[in-house]
Amino acid sequence: MAETVTPSPVINPVSTAYRRYALWVLLIIYTLNFLDRQVVNILAEPIKRDLGLADWQLGMMSGLAFAIFYTVLGIPIARLAERKNRPFIIGASVAAWSAFTLLCGFAQNFWQLILARIGVGVGEAGCTPPAHSLIMDYVPKEKRASSIAFYSIGTPLGTLAGMAMGGLVADAYGWRVAFMVAGAPGVIFALVAAFTLIEPRRQLAADIAARTAQQISFGAALAVLAAKKTFWLVALAASIKAFIGYGQAPFAASFFFRNHTAELASLAAVFGLKSAGFLGLALGLIGGTAGVIGAWLGGLLADRLGARDLRAYVVVPAIASLLGIPFYIVSINLPTIMPALFLLAVPLLLGTLWYGPVYATAQSIVEPHMRATAAAVLLFVINLIGLGLGPVAVGALSDVLAGPVGLGEAEGVRWALIISAMLGLVSFALFWQARKTIREDMVA
Numbered sequence: 001m002a003e004t005v006t007p008s009p010v011i012n013p014v015s016t017a018y019r020r021y022a023l024w025v026l027l028i029i030y031t032l033n034f035l036d037r038q039v040v041n042i043l044a045e046p047i048k049r050d051l052g053l054a055d056w057q058l059g060m061m062s063g064l065a066f067a068i069f070y071t072v073l074g075i076p077i078a079r080l081a082e083r084k085n086r087p088f089i090i091g092a093s094v095a096a097w098s099a100f101t102l103l104c105g106f107a108q109n110f111w112q113l114i115l116a117r118i119g120v121g122v123g124e125a126g127c128t129p130p131a132h133s134l135i136m137d138y139v140p141k142e143k144r145a146s147s148i149a150f151y152s153i154g155t156p157l158g159t160l161a162g163m164a165m166g167g168l169v170a171d172a173y174g175w176r177v178a179f180m181v182a183g184a185p186g187v188i189f190a191l192v193a194a195f196t197l198i199e200p201r202r203q204l205a206a207d208i209a210a211r212t213a214q215q216i217s218f219g220a221a222l223a224v225l226a227a228k229k230t231f232w233l234v235a236l237a238a239s240i241k242a243f244i245g246y247g248q249a250p251f252a253a254s255f256f257f258r259n260h261t262a263e264l265a266s267l268a269a270v271f272g273l274k275s276a277g278f279l280g281l282a283l284g285l286i287g288g289t290a291g292v293i294g295a296w297l298g299g300l301l302a303d304r305l306g307a308r309d310l311r312a313y314v315v316v317p318a319i320a321s322l323l324g325i326p327f328y329i330v331s332i333n334l335p336t337i338m339p340a341l342f343l344l345a346v347p348l349l350l351g352t353l354w355y356g357p358v359y360a361t362a363q364s365i366v367e368p369h370m371r372a373t374a375a376a377v378l379l380f381v382i383n384l385i386g387l388g389l390g391p392v393a394v395g396a397l398s399d400v401l402a403g404p405v406g407l408g409e410a411e412g413v414r415w416a417l418i419i420s421a422m423l424g425l426v427s428f429a430l431f432w433q434a435r436k437t438i439r440e441d442m443v444a
Contacts, residue, residue: 014198019138022197023147026131027154029094029193032186033127034158035165036101036120037066039182041250042166042280043175045257050175051110055402055413058250059395065114067388070121071380078129078376079218082369086130091194097123098186105179128379133372136363137200144364145306145313149299149356153292156352159249160288167280171273221373228365230434230441231374234314235381237430238358240423241321242386245351247394247420251413253279258410260337267337282341287348294320294349299356306357310442311435313361317354318431321424324350328421332414347421354431365441394420 014022040047044058053061081089100119107113131151139147162182169178225231256264256279268278298316305312328347334340359375366374394416402412 014138014200018198022138023135023150025189025192025197026090026135026151027157029090029127029189030131030151030154031158031161032094032154032189033097033124034155035162036097036158036182036186037124037162038159038249039101039162039166039178040104040117041159042163042253042276042283043170043178044250045254046170046175046276047113051113053110055251055254055395055398056392057110057395058254059247059391059393061110061113061117064388064392065117066121066124067383068121069118070125071383071388073122073125074129074376074379074383075218075373077126078133078372081130081133081372085199086134086372087197087199088194089126089130090134090197091190091192093123093126094186094193095123095190096126097121098183098190099123101183101186102180104183105176129372129376132359132363132375134197134200136368136371141364142307143303145302145356145360146296146299148359148363149295149302152299152352152355152359153295155355156288156291156295156348159291160284163253163280163284163287165280165284167284168273168277170280171277218373221370222377224366224370225374225377228441229437230314231362231365231378233430233434233437234358234361235378236385237314237317237321237427237434238354238378239382239385240427240430241317241351241354242382243390243393244386244420244423244427245390246387247390248417250391251394251398251417252283255332255413255417256283256337256340258413260340263337286341286345290345290349291352294352295355297349298353299360301353302357302360310439313357313442314431314434314438316357318428318435320350320353321427321431325421325424329418332417361438361442390420 040061047053047061048055048058077089077093097120100116100123103119104113104116107116132148135147135151136144165181166175166178169181253276257275261275264275264279268275271278273281298320301316302313305316324347327343327350331340331343331347334343359378362374362378363371397419398409398413398416400412401407401415402409405412407415
């Protein structure tokens with residue numbers, strides 16, 4: 001029989017108006033996080049030509065170099081966030097990743113760019129674990145999935161801004177200036193985060209005192225998570241989703257550049273743009289709009305359906321994972337670019353439905369004093385597999401299919417994208433399996 005979830009009374013440390021303000025600030029910061037992370041995708045082709053790189057190097061630059069430090073440092077920063085001022089941690093992180101994004105524009109070779117991207121990863125490691133922890137303190141239990149989904153909208157918004165801005169600025173001034181423009185706003189929002197976000201521990205003194213008394217070691221925290229089968233099923237399912245999304249992202253623009261060259265140039269000319277500017281704007285608007293709707297809808301569906309049956313938190317992303325596969329494959333096999341771009345919106349929308357349900361599930365199956373740590377461990381798994389391996393794997397597969405297999409660059413990247421999309425079947429199976437344990441784990 002399905003479990004019924006009733007809203008539980010909570011002590012709200014901030015007013016409703018301030019909660020809205022804080023969520024908007026965190027959303028903007030997360031948008032900048034993804035803008036600085038993903039702007040490299042629309043710049044991949046000009047960087048490749050300028051620095052003489054292979055596709056695997058593009059994957060390394062956009063994925064592994066960033067992800068190793070991002071994932072590893074997320075855990076110690078999260079442990080720090082369990083005790084220290086979370087707004088200050090977020091502010092310092094924004095300042096760091098913005099500065100390193102600016103430095104990307106000064107890179108003269110592959111290794112300098114790799115080092116700058118590592119710096120971006122180091123900075124961004126301090127954003128989401130303390131942000132998730134703050135949100136869980138700011139909002140009532142029954143609004144967790146929708147609130148985290150609202151924050152997660154920063155992923156498609158940042159991708160939209162990065163693709164659109166990056167393409168337009170690169171066309172007009174070059175890829176180096178695009179990195180500099182991407183990094184600049186972070187300086188302002190580093191100050192906004194540090195000095196206007198409230199640390200709820202000041203308002204919840206008694207509650208935090210109880211939490212502090214409950215503080216446990218990282219090993220003990222891992223032992224708690226190890227007993228939560230739902231956590232690992234969801235983490236692995238989301239990791240495969242991230243592998244697909246992050247793996248395909250650096251090569252989406254390259255796919256259209258290589259397979260629709262003449263048509264792309266003609267369309268861009270109609271709007272008075274160059275190919276990179278038009279494609280960045282098109283991918284940004286279509287993907288960003290679809291991603292925002294998907295992230296918002298996923299959180300809304302999880303909260304509403306989950307109020308009647310907790311299994312909705314994994315059923316929603318499971319069904320979305322399955323439905324996205326055929327739409328993606330058809331879209332990149334269409335012979336003309338505009339229908340392909342518009343149809344691509346469907347799998348991009350379905351590909352973001354998991355954000356709110358997954359992150360809310362991870363936060364809801366642990367005690368409050370473990371929330372930042374749970375978020376960091378979840379992000380460690382997701383980003384090590386998804387962000388760390390996805391772009392490199394898809395790039396390497398594209399190189400192998402293009403060269404040794406003999407398909408050529410255009411068909412090599414197409415088939416690399418198709419093969420990666422099929423991994424959505426694995427995500428579906430893992431999310432579906434989590435239906436068996438989520439009610440027990442979340443109620444406990």
